[in-house]
Amino acid sequence: MNKNDYIYLDHAATTPMRQVAFEAYKKTEMDAYANSSGGHALSRKAKNILEESREFIASCFGAAPNEITFTSGGTEADNWIIKTPFIDKDSSAELTTTQIEHEAVLASAENVNSKGFNVNFVSCDGEGVTNIDEFKKSINPNTLVASVMYANNETGVVQPIQEMSKIVKDINPNALFHSDVVQAVATKKLNFHNLGIESAAISGHKIGGPKGIGVMFLKTGYKIPSFLHGGKQELERRAGTVNVSGVAGLAAALKEQQNNLEKDVELIENEKTIFENYLKENIELRVVGENVERLCHISNIQFKDINSETLMVALDLNGMGVSRGSACASGAQKPSHVLEAMKVDEQVINNHLRFSFGWNTQKGDGEKCAEIVEKTIKELS
Ligand SMILES: Cc1ncc(COP(=O)(O)O)c(C=O)c1O
Numbered sequence: 001m002n003k004n005d006y007i008y009l010d011h012a013a014t015t016p017m018r019q020v021a022f023e024a025y026k027k028t029e030m031d032a033y034a035n036s037s038g039g040h041a042l043s044r045k046a047k048n049i050l051e052e053s054r055e056f057i058a059s060c061f062g063a064a065p066n067e068i069t070f071t072s073g074g075t076e077a078d079n080w081i082i083k084t085p086f087i088d089k090d091s092s093a094e095l096t097t098t099q100i101e102h103e104a105v106l107a108s109a110e111n112v113n114s115k116g117f118n119v120n121f122v123s124c125d126g127e128g129v130t131n132i133d134e135f136k137k138s139i140n141p142n143t144l145v146a147s148v149m150y151a152n153n154e155t156g157v158v159q160p161i162q163e164m165s166k167i168v169k170d171i172n173p174n175a176l177f178h179s180d181v182v183q184a185v186a187t188k189k190l191n192f193h194n195l196g197i198e199s200a201a202i203s204g205h206k207i208g209g210p211k212g213i214g215v216m217f218l219k220t221g222y223k224i225p226s227f228l229h230g231g232k233q234e235l236e237r238r239a240g241t242v243n244v245s246g247v248a249g250l251a252a253a254l255k256e257q258q259n260n261l262e263k264d265v266e267l268i269e270n271e272k273t274i275f276e277n278y279l280k281e282n283i284e285l286r287v288v289g290e291n292v293e294r295l296c297h298i299s300n301i302q303f304k305d306i307n308s309e310t311l312m313v314a315l316d317l318n319g320m321g322v323s324r325g326s327a328c329a330s331g332a333q334k335p336s337h338v339l340e341a342m343k344v345d346e347q348v349i350n351n352h353l354r355f356s357f358g359w360n361t362q363k364g365d366g367e368k369c370a371e372i373v374e375k376t377i378k379e380l381s
Pocket of ligand 1: 073074076152181212213
């Protein structure tokens with residue numbers, strides 16, 4: 001199949017790499033392939049690219065360069081920040097997170113829990129917004145880390161991050177407030193310090209950068225144990241030869257993204273609205289999180305009588321790639337933990353699909369995609 005005929009509406013899973021990111025990656029791999037920790041001219045060239053990229057990436061989030069450590073992606077950054085602070089603590093230390101986090105956070109939290117620490121998994125309301133009162137009650141002088149995602153990857157629903165950070169700091173100024181911003185940075189401009197975010201996980205492949213590169217942001221003043229042990233790379237924080245080409249690709253992707261963010265967000269928001277309105281007029285459905293703030297690129301739709309797996313396969317055959325938004329366990333359709341936390345009725349919990357737009361979405365895509373969904377549903381009924 002000609003790839004241009006296939007409609008990709010799964011940007012929340014991963015985005016196609018931007019040409020500028022690919023060029024920067026390739027150029028670094030060709031011209032600055034040396035180990036950035038070495039002592040010769042080619043190593044210095046790689047080191048310069050690394051440090052210039054770090055400076056630029058930091059500036060995009062209002063951070064200082066030494067607050068940025070490169071990782072293999074969002075999963076590593078989340079694991080690092082959630083698990084390692086507990087390594088040398090006694091069992092009174094606590095973790096607070098939410099029931100709707102990405103698996104990278106949830107599984108890390110479960111790991112902390114398995115070591116004997118108390119973990120509070122805060123619930124959310126029917127729109128997918130974390131219950132603030134319950135969150136507040138879970139924070140206490142023993143809280144070591146509180147972790148809340150900026151926006152959910154399945155529904156796009158934005159969490160009251162600034163308010164939650166303030167709650168944590170008011171109750172326990174020593175607790176670390178972490179936010180998984182992996183999905184949010186795709187279509188939001190974030191200033192970590194202004195938002196009260198003290199550590200964050202970022203992933204390159206959600207913004208048109210390469211896969212396998214990410215960022216762990218940690219506010220100056222905090223120190224956490226290393227996650228990977230070995231060489232003394234990345235200011236002695238993370239062992240392993242640095243993926244300088246990936247870093248260069250991420251910086252190039254971020255540069256293009258930041259330059260176009262305002263107009264891209266306007267276009268994506270517009271196309272997503274056209275998409276949702278068209279479908280609402282022609283099919284019986286519910287748009288998740290419609291009454292609260294959502295990321296502009298994610299549309300999670302609950303269909304009335306159609307199983308999402310069936311619809312996903314039929315859409316694929318009709319040339320459109322979408323996903324349910326959560327991983328399926330070995331072929332078995334496991335309901336989404338996010339929708340379960342939102343107490344979605346079990347009759348319809350497996351009728352949800354996530355449509356996610358991205359940086360290469362074009363004018364007209366909203367209507368075109370809605371027509372394909374409508375046609376596919378009619379074929380199925
Ligand atoms: C919210 C969120 N956190 C973390 C991750 C994991 O990021 P990575 O694929 O870079 O490990 C993802 C990717 O799906 C995500 O959406």
